[in-house]
Amino acid sequence: MHVLTSGKVAARAGIGTEKLRFYEREGLVPAPPRTESGYRLYPPETVDRIRFILRAKSLGFSLSDIRELLSLQDGAGSKAEVHQLTRAHLDAVTERIRDLQRIQGVLQELESCCSRRGSAKTCPIIRALSERDELLEGVSA
Amino acid sequence: MHVLTSGKVAARAGIGTEKLRFYEREGLVPAPPRTESGYRLYPPETVDRIRFILRAKSLGFSLSDIRELLSLQDGAGSKAEVHQLTRAHLDAVTERIRDLQRIQGVLQELESCCSRRGSAKTCPIIRALSERDELLEGVSA
DNA sequence: CTTGACCCCGTACTTCACTACAGGGTTTAT
DNA sequence: ATAAACCCTGTAGTGAAGTACGGGGTCAAG
Numbered sequence: 001m002h003v004l005t006s007g008k009v010a011a012r013a014g015i016g017t018e019k020l021r022f023y024e025r026e027g028l029v030p031a032p033p034r035t036e037s038g039y040r041l042y043p044p045e046t047v048d049r050i051r052f053i054l055r056a057k058s059l060g061f062s063l064s065d066i067r068e069l070l071s072l073q074d075g076a077g078s079k080a081e082v083h084q085l086t087r088a089h090l091d092a093v094t095e096r097i098r099d100l101q102r103i104q105g106v107l108q109e110l111e112s113c114c115s116r117r118g119s120a121k122t123c124p125i126i127r128a129l130s131e132r133d134e135l136l137e138g139v140s141a
Numbered sequence: 142m143h144v145l146t147s148g149k150v151a152a153r154a155g156i157g158t159e160k161l162r163f164y165e166r167e168g169l170v171p172a173p174p175r176t177e178s179g180y181r182l183y184p185p186e187t188v189d190r191i192r193f194i195l196r197a198k199s200l201g202f203s204l205s206d207i208r209e210l211l212s213l214q215d216g217a218g219s220k221a222e223v224h225q226l227t228r229a230h231l232d233a234v235t236e237r238i239r240d241l242q243r244i245q246g247v248l249q250e251l252e253s254c255c256s257r258r259g260s261a262k263t264c265p266i267i268r269a270l271s272e273r274d275e276l277l278e279g280v281s282a
Numbered sequence: 283c284t285t286g287a288c289c290c291c292g293t294a295c296t297t298c299a300c301t302a303c304a305g306g307g308t309t310t311a312t
Numbered sequence: 313a314t315a316a317a318c319c320c321t322g323t324a325g326t327g328a329a330g331t332a333c334g335g336g337g338t339c340a341a342g
Contacts, residue, residue, distance in 0.1 A: 005288080005289075007289075017288095019330070019331085022331090037290085038337085039289060039338080039339095051274075055269075058244075058276055062329090069270065072264075082264045083252070083255050090248040093245050097238060103234055104231065104238060106200060108231065114224045123224075125224070129193050129197050129214075130192075130193055146318080146319075147319070159301060163301090179320060180308080180319060181320090205298095284342090285340105285341090285342090289339090290335105290336080291335090291336085291337100293334090294331100294332085294334105295330105296331070296332090300325105303322105303323085304322095307318105307320070308320090309316100310316085311316080
């Protein structure tokens with residue numbers, strides 16, 4: 001009784017069966033044994049594994065990061081490796097925040113500039129986009 | 142002499158010809174007249190138009206946002222519409238920053254937790270991902 | 283014994299913004 | 313005259329993370 005069909009596993013983890021199959025194809029969830037007729041029969045821990053995946057995803061780890069994280073969880077690696085992966089991701093997130101803040105700053109400036117209703121012929125936002133070359137710098141967006 | 146072939150336009154705008162053709166297909170750059178033999182002959186303003194696109198892109202506007210912005214620039218709309226588009230984008234950016242900061246906070250916590258080298262059997266990061274349900278909340282990442 | 287709920291498979295489509303061909307024609311420079 | 317450098321077209325592939333679909337097999341209840 002302690003094996004679950006794909007539908008049960010998916011329901012308990014809060015995903016759909018297609019996604020479950022997708023994670024199997026991607027090597028995130030190991031392929032379970034099958035019945036004679038080909039039905040997958042999962043051990044209940046599978047649900048926890050999926051929850052792990054979802055939690056890591058909510059922290060913005062990519063599926064390939066997660067694949068690594070999982071293989072480390074499976075005992076294949078050191079804590080240092082996990083730490084390193086987290087660190088790298090943290091750095092990426094931090095950088096992304098900085099980029100977005102720069103963008104935010106420009107947009108705020110443009111917006112307030114536009115609110116101060118001057119009698120300009122052209123909208124100041126359009127004008128800035130037409131002229132302000134410094135807007136062109138950086139940002140891997 | 143004041144018409145430019147696609148290669149010239151692309152070079153002056155700092156993009157490749159494939160990208161230029163792509164922008165034409167996407168309706169961001171108007172289809173220019175052609176020579177007998179089918180070569181595109183662009184008016185020089187096209188270069189400015191592409192620069193406009195690149196600047197807007199560097200602020201994180203999507204191509205479809207930019208299509209709108211351009212049609213407003215082309216005189217089709219009011220300043221209010223530009224303002225509204227900018228405002229919406231600013232809100233989206235701000236929200237994205239908040240999400241990333243939440244993620245950043247959790248990652249920092251996990252990281253420092255891992256640095257404080259305790260004698261845990263499992264890495265605290267892996268443990269958190271295995272257990273901490275609150276990590277599952279929100280974030281459209 | 284049949285209906286309905288469940289499961290299987292593989293393939294293809296989605297979004298976004300390109301990028302890369304393949305297979306030609308044209309123009310320019312030597 | 314010929315080769316290099318340029319231009320044209322259309323289609324297909326990239327990556328990320330799925331979603332959708334078509335067509336079929338299976339299992340439990342009534």
